[in-house]
Amino acid sequence: MMNHRFALSFFAGAIFTLLFALACNRGADATQPESKVLAQVHNSVLYLSDMEGMFPEQCTAKDSAMIIHGFVDNWVRDKVLMYEAENNLPKNINIDKLVSDYRASLIRHNFEKNMVEILLDSTVTDTQLFDYYQQNKEQYKLSSPILRCRLLKVDKEKVDIEKLKKLWKSNSEEDFLALLDFASKQAELYLLEDSLWYKKEDIILRLPKGTLNGKLSIGKDLQLNEDGFIYFFKLNDIIKKGKPAPLSFVKEQINKVILHQRKKAILKEKTEEMYERALRKKQINIFPIDNLQ
Structure with missing residues (x-):
């Protein structure tokens, strides 16, 4: 030291x-x-x-x-x-060519990126999403089941269980809003958006072990106790593995695909325009190749 x-x-x-x-x-x-x-x-x-x-x-x-x-x-x-x-460079590696190729790749990528940013229409309408989905839904078959459900996890020592059960069972809009307000303030976990789809394995991880084993029936309503918590679970819908995913579940994927296709179309069109312009200006010379054999 x-x-x-x-x-x-x-x-x-x-x-x-x-x-x-x-x-x-x-x-x-x-x-x-x-x-x-x-x-x-x-x-x-x-x-x-x-x-x-x-x-x-x-x-x-x-x-x-x-x-x-x-x-x-x-x-x-x-x-x-x-x-x-x-x-210790292998003799078969041409560093100068690798550097040149990488430089060309960077320049091209930057040029294409700027061109796409200027020309790309990034708005994808619901109609465009629906049309693409209808034409390609077989490409979006589920690799695992998905489901729509309600899920609520609460600390049984901190809530009025009877009042909560009443709100959970109720079908009125007023009670649902009260349930949502309660969940946002006191629940350990809640999923109350009926329109959303979730992967079955993700829901399994949020429930006591074995809860979703076996056949699941739509409308199934469960209340479970484990480790000081009470779980409320209701199954609203389920789509099995191998079936086409609903549009709402793959909407973001389709949006990215449509934008990617637009980018490719822009680059193809502009590359062709630049090629034709260079031809007109006689900036391109392609020489015949004799004696190929």
Whole structure:
């Protein structure tokens, strides 16, 4: 520990001297390159001037030493790794071509992205969603059952169970709103949106083990006790595995598909326009290939 502190203090003093020299050199001639060497790995050299702008204002010599020490350590390790990597490149890898291909890919991606952002109509109407769904519903068969249900989990020590049972059983709009208000304030968990579909396995995880084993019948209404909690569950509808999913369940997926198709159409159309324009301007030359065999 003492050696480490001594080394850091010594390094701090050295860095202070370097920083002072750097400042003096700049004052004398701002065009002079800084040549204080901090580290070297093979032919790669790290200069103090390479770290310009890395030091906060009012940085002490000790703080500067710690910053430089950390940077130098990372730089050295990185250069050692790069040296080994470059010297162990397989002979069949053309780095220049890979870099060129990657650069071209980045430029093309950025150009296409900007073009799509300008030209894409991102509004998908309900009619468009419905039409696509009707034409492709067989592609959206369920891999597992889904269901519509109501689910409520409450701490039995903190609520009026009899009052809650009455609200749960009621079919009146007023009582449902009261139930919703109660759930939002006191329930540990609640799912009361009748129009939403849920994966069966997701609901199973929220109920006591074994609750949904066996055949499920629509309209099934359960009240269960476990570990100080009471669960209210009612099954409103279920669609089996292998059946087409309802539109509401796959709406977001379809929306993404439609937008993706529009993007592809834009890129295809604009690419063709650019190709035709280049042809008209005689900017394209395709030369015959003789003696293919």
